[in-house]
Amino acid sequence: MHELSVVQSLLETIESYAAEQKATTVTKVIVRNGPLSGIVPHLLRTTFDTFKEKTIAEDAELVIGETPLQIHCHDCKQEAQTMVLRFACPLCGSRNVDARGGDDLILERLEMDVDDDPY
Numbered sequence: 001m002h003e004l005s006v007v008q009s010l011l012e013t014i015e016s017y018a019a020e021q022k023a024t025t026v027t028k029v030i031v032r033n034g035p036l037s038g039i040v041p042h043l044l045r046t047t048f049d050t051f052k053e054k055t056i057a058e059d060a061e062l063v064i065g066e067t068p069l070q071i072h073c074h075d076c077k078q079e080a081q082t083m084v085l086r087f088a089c090p091l092c093g094s095r096n097v098d099a100r101g102g103d104d105l106i107l108e109r110l111e112m113d114v115d116d117d118p119y
């Protein structure tokens with residue numbers, strides 16, 4: 001399952017970042033999922049909720065946003081963004097396009113409680 005390896009590396013990133021920031025608890029994990037990532041959001045959430053147990057993100061809420069696909073059109077020479085998985089220019093309809101991005105899950109932001117009192 002694709003989501004499993006994604007969640008494992010996500011949790012590793014979260015734990016090392018939280019340790020760096022001396023966080024005590026991670027309260028919210030905000031990710032952006034590209035339309036080409038192949039990740040199913042509800043499976044991602046279920047997997048995250050299973051594997052977050054006993055990590056610093058145990059009580060964290062997972063927020064899944066979406067990243068648009070970047071379309072570069074060779075006909076009208078425009079850059080466009082689209083949330084629709086369709087390899088055509090949203091401006092002129094040409095199929096002579098390159099699609100970029102959107103094939104990844106990005107960790108956008110972590111919200112955490114930091115223990116800034118050293119005593």
Ligand SMILES: [Zn+2]
Pocket residue numbers: 073074075076077078089090091092093094
């Ligand atoms: Zn175009």
